[in-house]
Amino acid sequence: MFVLIVGLLVAALHLYLWKRLVKDTTGPGRARRIGTVVVVLLALLVVAAIGLGRVVGPVAGEWFEAPGFVWLGLAAYLVLALIVLELARLAARPWVRPSGMPDPSRRLLLARGLAVTAGVASAGIVGTGMVTALGPPDVRRVDVPLRALHPDLTGFRIAVVSDIHLGPMLGRGHTERLVRMINETSPDLVAVVGDMADGTVDELCPAAEPLQDLVSRNGSFFVTGNHEYYSGYQQWIGELDRLGVHPLRNERTTITRGAGGFTLAGVNDLTGRSMGDAPDFDRALDGRDPSVPTVLLAHQPVQVDEAAKRGVDLQLSGHTHGGQAWPFHYVVGLGQPSLAGLSQVDKTWLYVTRGAGFWGPPVRIGAPPDITVVTLKPAP
Incomplete structure (x- = not known):
C-alpha cells in the first residue's frame, strides 16, 4: 500500500510538471518528445531513490539517492511555484482588458515565462535549503x-x-x-x-x-x-x-x-x-x-x-x-x-x-x- 501510494503521488507530481513545463511550453515535435523522456526518467529516479536505497545499501545508493532526492525537493517546490503563479495569473485576469481571440503564440510565451520564473524561484529556495541542511x-x-x-x-x-x-x-x-x-x-x-x-x-x-x-x-x-x-x-x-x-x-x-x-x-x-x-x-x-x-x-x-x-x-x-x-x-x-x-x-x-x-x-x-x-x- 505504501509503495502504491508513493508511486501514485510521484506519477501525479510528474504529470503536472510535464503538463506545465513540457506540453504547455513546446509544440508537437522533437522538443516535446525529449522533454517527455526527461520527465519520465526523473520520475523513475525518484522512485529508485525512495524504494531502492535500503535494498542496495548506502554505497550503491549514493549514485541515485542524492540526485533523486535533490530532484524530488526541486520538483515539489516547482509545483508550488507553478500553482502560486497560476493562481496569481487567474486573479489578475479579470483586470486585464480582453484582446480578442486567444493568440497561441502569446499563450506559449506566457507558459514559458511562468516555467522560467518557477524554475528560478524553486532553484533558489532549494539551493538555500540545501546549504542549511548540509551545513552545521x-x-x-x-x-x-x-x-x-x-x-x-x-x-x-x-x-x-x-x-x-x-x-x-x-x-x-x-x-x-x-x-x-x-x-x-x-x-x-x-x-x-x-x-x-x-x-x-x-x-x-x-x-x-x-x-x-x-x-x-x-x-x-x-x-x-x-x-x-x-x-x-x-x-x-x-x-x-x-x-x-x-x-x-x-x-x-x-x-x-x-x-x-x-x-x-x-x-x-x-x-x-x-x-x-x-x-x-x-x-x-x-x-x-x-x-x-x-x-x-x-x-x-x-x-x-x-x-x-x-x-x-x-x-x-x-x-x-x-x-x-x-x-x-x-x-x-x-x-x-x-x-x-x-x-x-x-x-x-x-x-x-x-x-x-x-x-x-x-x-x-x-x-x-x-x-x-x-x-x-x-x-x-
Whole structure:
C-alpha cells in the first residue's frame, strides 16, 4: 500500500510538471518528445531513490539517492511555484482588458515565462535549503524548570541530538562534526533520541564510530527511533553500546551529582510494536523514586501523552525535524503535539529538537538542524 501510494503521488507530481513545463511550453515535435523522456526518467529516479536505497545499501545508493532526492525537493517546490503563479495569473485576469481571440503564440510565451520564473524561484529556495541542511547545526540553549530538583543539580546540562540519519548523503564527516560541537558545549550528559542511521551496521559502522569520542560527565544514552527498525535495530543497539552510547530499552537509571539525583528513563519507539519491541512505560517508570524528577527519552513527541499520565517531569524527543521544509511542516505536524521547541502537556515539559540530519530531500526550509543544550533549573 505504501509503495502504491508513493508511486501514485510521484506519477501525479510528474504529470503536472510535464503538463506545465513540457506540453504547455513546446509544440508537437522533437522538443516535446525529449522533454517527455526527461520527465519520465526523473520520475523513475525518484522512485529508485525512495524504494531502492535500503535494498542496495548506502554505497550503491549514493549514485541515485542524492540526485533523486535533490530532484524530488526541486520538483515539489516547482509545483508550488507553478500553482502560486497560476493562481496569481487567474486573479489578475479579470483586470486585464480582453484582446480578442486567444493568440497561441502569446499563450506559449506566457507558459514559458511562468516555467522560467518557477524554475528560478524553486532553484533558489532549494539551493538555500540545501546549504542549511548540509551545513552545521545550530546550538540552541533552553532552560527547563523541574520540581524537586536538588540544588546540586542546578545548571545540569543535557546535550540533546536526534535524527542524525547517517546514510548515503550523511557520513563520517557529519558524525565527527556533531561530536565536536557536542563536546564543545561541555555537557553533563548526552541524549541521542533516535533515528541514528538509514542503513545497517555493516554498511555504516565507520560513519558511526566517532560517537565513541563523545565526552560528558555522566555518560551518553540512546533510545530507538522509527528508522532503527528499518535498519536492523538489534545490531544498532549493540553497536551503539559498544561505542559507549548506552541504550535505554524501556528502562531507567539514576543520574547523580553531589547529593542530588534524578531518574533518566528511556522507552522504545512506537514502530517497535510491529517487531516485538514495543515501548513499555510501565517497565521503564514503575517503581522509580517519586521524590526526584524524571527525565524521559522518547523519540516521538506523541509519546508524551503516556509520559504525562505517569508524572514524568520532562520528555526529550525528536522525530519531526521541525517540519524540515515549509510548508510541508503542516503535514509533518499531524498527530504530533509539537514540531519543535519547549511546550507543556499537563504538568510534563516536552522538548522537541529539530534534529541534526534530514530524511529525503537534503533540504531544510524554516527548520534549521540543531543540537540543543537543555539546562535543568529548580522550579520556582
